[in-house]
Amino acid sequence: FATRYPLVFVILATVAWILTAGLAAFLVQSQSLGTLAATLCLLLVMWRWGWLRPAGVTALGSGRLWLLAAGLTVSLVLAYQFGFFGRLVLDIPALWATGEARAIIQRQLVVGLVEEVLFRGFLLFALLRVWGSTRRGTLGAIVAPAIIFGLTHILQLLAGNPLDDTLMTILNCL
Numbered sequence: 785f786a787t788r789y790p791l792v793f794v795i796l797a798t799v800a801w802i803l804t805a806g807l808a809a810f811l812v813q814s815q816s817l818g819t820l821a822a823t824l825c826l827l828l829v830m831w832r833w834g835w836l837r838p839a840g841v842t843a844l845g846s847g848r849l850w851l852l853a854a855g856l857t858v859s860l861v862l863a864y865q866f867g868f869f870g871r872l873v874l875d876i877p878a879l880w881a882t883g884e885a886r887a888i889i890q891r892q893l894v895v896g897l898v899e900e901v902l903f904r905g906f907l908l909f910a911l912l913r914v915w916g917s918t919r920r921g922t923l924g925a926i927v928a929p930a931i932i933f934g935l936t937h938i939l940q941l942l943a944g945n946p947l948d949d950t951l952m953t954i955l956n957c958l
Contacts, residue, residue, distance in 0.1 A: 790914040791928060794907045798932050801826055801902055802939070816894045823898045826906055839909035841901065864888065903929045934958040 786793040801822050809818025827841070836842045844850075865872050868885060879885050907929040915921030934957035940950045 786910060787914055790911055794910055794928065795932060797906065797910070798902070798936065802936065816891060819894055819898050823901050826901060830906060835906070835909055839905045841905050864892075899933070903933045907932065930958055 804825055805819045805822035807818070808821035809815045812818055812821070827836070830836050830839060830841060862872060865879070868888065880889075908925055911925035911928055912921065915924050934954045937950060937953045937957055940953060941947065945953075
């Protein structure tokens with residue numbers, strides 16, 4: 785099925801992950817734990833299919849990419865601190881003692897892990913396997929999960945977010 789209808793497969797896989805995350809969140813009464821549980825299930829599927837290493841989940845990557853990721857992470861942390869506090873706070877224990885900051889940090893770590901595993905691991909790899917490493921196949925494998933990722937943010941409407949904020953979030957994700 786995944787080979788014959790790859791786009792339908794990744795859409796159904798995304799819907800299945802969302803439903804699994806929602807059910808797990810309901811059962812454990814925690815959105816973060818539900819999201820992590822659904823992602824763990826996805827990782828188990830990837831492990832069972834032999835996709836962990838080819839999809840890059842267990843590969844370390846190059847030193848240059850780690851350096852780039854570290855630089856981007858530091859800049860995002862500084863931007864979050866400035867946006868949240870209006871100044872840079874380098875006292876990490878004091879920052880961690882703030883309940884709001886701790887919740888933001890924990891949520892962003894969960895969201896980052898989930899997005900990387902689902903959209904840039906599972907879905908991207910599934911499409912690359914079928915569409916190949918040609919220029920057109922690679923472009924399609926990048927664009928399709930990006931669109932699906934953006935559209936998943938429609939769920940923010942269920943959380944009570946205004947339509948205009950949700951649409952802006954979707955456009956930012958694309």
